[in-house]
Amino acid sequence: MNDRISSFNPIIDEQSKILILGSVPGVKSLEQQEYYAHPQNKFWTIIFELLDAEFTLNYDLKLNIxxxxxxxxxxxxxSCERKGSLDSEIKNEEINDIKSLLEMHPNIKAIFCNGGKSYKELVKILGKNYLIPIFLLPSTSPLHTISYEKKLNSWQIISKHL
Structure with missing residues (x-):
């Protein structure tokens, strides 16, 4: 029997313009209670590069950026059951109430999905032609083995929406 794991609270406020959605935190993130905590996950590296900000390991400073x-x-x-960190191992998932979050934050103008699982689940919830654009980006996970440059190039679309 797999243990049930849960996602974190959203990081959002009334100023937020774009929403980045992952699937569910990996093992390392759950251990550290931080989004994208695995040192080989490129999420924070890509975000700092896109924003031309100085990289930090300090989680509070990351959230501040x-x-x-x-x-x-x-x-x-x-929440879901999952062995390890692979999205393909996710079972019996319960979905976050993304619609309500978007209704409470009408300032969100675009949604970016970090990987195929989050995109597939989001389209099930909102449909393909939702009111605001939904973008599928390559996963920043080390388990998604395309090059860093390809990931970064794809993620640069975020800059156009800031």
Whole structure:
């Protein structure tokens, strides 16, 4: 029997313009209670590069950079059973109430999905032609093995929406 895991609270405020959605936190993130805590996950490296900000390991400063740049962060899955960190191992998932979050934050103008699982689940919830654009980006996970440059190039679309 797999243990049930849960996502974190959303990082969002009334200034947020874009929402980045992952699937559900990996093992390392759950251990550290931080979004994208695995040192080989490129999420924070890409975000800092896109925002031309100096990289830091300090989680509060990372969240501050997101807030300053009007970027919200959450996961599509509220809770699930999963062995390890692979999205393909996710079972019996319960979905976060993304619709309510978007209704409470009408300032969100675009949604970016970090990987295929979050995109697939989000489209099930909102449909393909939702009121605001939804973008599928390559996962920043080390388990998604395309090059860093390809990931970064794809993620640069975020800059157009800030």
């Amino acid at each position: 997101l807030k300053q740049n009007k970027i919200a962060l959450w996961d599509v899955i509220d």
